[in-house]
Every structure is written in C-alpha cells, then in structure tokens.
Amino acid sequence: MPWFGSETMAEAEKFCQQLGKTVPRQEITTIGDRLPCCQFAFESAYLALTSAKSDLADQLDFCYLLPAGKEALNIWQAIFKNNTVTTFKWKIGVLPIAAEIEILQQLIRNLPSGIKLRLDANGGLNMSQARQLLSVTDSFEAIEFIEQPLPPSDLDDMLQLSREYSTLLALDESVASFEQLQQAYKQGWRGVYVIKAAIMGYPSRLMRFCREKSLDVVFSSVFETKVGRQTVLKMAQKLNHPRALGFGVKHWFE
Numbered sequence: 001m002p003w004f005g006s007e008t009m010a011e012a013e014k015f016c017q018q019l020g021k022t023v024p025r026q027e028i029t030t031i032g033d034r035l036p037c038c039q040f041a042f043e044s045a046y047l048a049l050t051s052a053k054s055d056l057a058d059q060l061d062f063c064y065l066l067p068a069g070k071e072a073l074n075i076w077q078a079i080f081k082n083n084t085v086t087t088f089k090w091k092i093g094v095l096p097i098a099a100e101i102e103i104l105q106q107l108i109r110n111l112p113s114g115i116k117l118r119l120d121a122n123g124g125l126n127m128s129q130a131r132q133l134l135s136v137t138d139s140f141e142a143i144e145f146i147e148q149p150l151p152p153s154d155l156d157d158m159l160q161l162s163r164e165y166s167t168l169l170a171l172d173e174s175v176a177s178f179e180q181l182q183q184a185y186k187q188g189w190r191g192v193y194v195i196k197a198a199i200m201g202y203p204s205r206l207m208r209f210c211r212e213k214s215l216d217v218v219f220s221s222v223f224e225t226k227v228g229r230q231t232v233l234k235m236a237q238k239l240n241h242p243r244a245l246g247f248g249v250k251h252w253f254e
Helices: 009-017 036-049 069-082 097-110 127-137 152-164 178-186 203-213 226-239
Strands: 062-066 087-091 116-120 143-147 169-171 192-195 216-219 245-248
Touching: 009 036, 036 203, 036 226, 062 069, 069 087, 069 097, 087 245, 097 116, 097 127, 127 143, 127 152, 143 192, 152 169, 178 192, 178 203, 203 226, 216 226, 216 245, 226 245
Parallel strands: 062 087, 062 245, 087 116, 116 143, 143 169, 169 192, 192 216
Antiparallel strands: none
C-alpha cells in the first residue's frame, strides 16, 4: 500500500527475486525499514513455521465496516443478521457534516441496544467540523471512538480535541508506519491506535512496543491474504485487548 507508506509491489518483488532458495532467520532480521511489508511477510512465515497452527476466526470479535452515507442505514441489518456483531464502523467525512450528523442520529436510534459504533473520518474533517461532531457524540454512549477526524499533520489539534471532549479519539493514518507510531506516542498520544500491522514491519517489534507502552490498540485489515490475516489475528490474541478487531470486511467481497 504505497499510498499509505509501504513499499510498492514492484519493490517487494525485486527484493524477493534477489534472495536465494532458502532465507536464514538472520537474513530476515536485516531487511531494511523501507520494506515494511517484506519485513512482516518473512517474519510471519518464520513464526508460522515455528508455532502451532490454529484457526482464530471464531475466537475473536470483529468490527464490521459500513459504507458512507445513508446506505449504512440499510446495510447494517443484513450484516447483523448474518454475523455475530458487537461493533460497526461507519465511514464519515464525505457529506456535509450536518447531513452526516443527521444520519448518525438515525443510525444510533436504529441499532440494537448494546451495539457499539465507530466513526472513521479518514482525516476528512477540519477543526470546526470535528468540534461540531464531537458536541453531538459526547451524548451518545454507543459511540466507541472517532477514528482520525483530522489529517495526520494535525496531531497537536487531535491532542487538543481529546482534552476538550469525552468521546474517545483514535489515530489511524497518523500511525501508518512503525516510526510514526513511535513518534505519536512520544508526542503524548494516549488514545486508541488503529494499527495496520501487515504494513508496519516486523510483528515481533510491533508486539514488543505495544506491550512495553501498554497501548490501546485496534488491529485493522488492509485486505491481507489468509496468511497475513492469520498472523495479525494471532498478534491480537496475544495482546488480549478487549476491543473488536477491524477485520469485519469479508462481506465486501460477497
């Protein structure tokens, strides 16, 4: 996902093609940070060969992605009917904020009691729009958090919003790489971190940092293969965080 900060497919293929028939463990540990997907892939392969196999799909709680706009008002019912759902995520930042607040209020009224809702703006709001939204979400218990309301460059403003409002905020695009994750923590972010592990380099390094800093983490999908997905689910299980994982995306392929 080069637009999100990883190497390109061509760069990954070029790296793989210059390897020999076997890849020693020591060689895996020397893959450069400019190839985070390769770091993840090769260490994942090593970990898969040295650990017991398991199917985690039925053991973990997933958050299910809803489309933007009014379509979410109808789609959630089909997903809820066919899956065990505790949490939905709704894409925002695509319509005027007043229109999205109106849809949000209707969605909250319609969702079954106990269902949590995440709002994901993908950095699409400005400070004024974010405050307008937060003034409403602060009164809704069903809102679990708002993901990346402001652009990644506005981390200081995100920190300010987190102090002004009770609604929990999460970083996503702001922590697209391991380096950015470290920097956000250093700058004082103590909200939720939405992490796309498959593009963040070595799983062991990421796990160690999350444990050492006691991060509030939600692992999120980048539409991995089954191999990558299994690795991330194992990571989530080991961290044992209570939040639903951002892996409820299978219905987008049906």
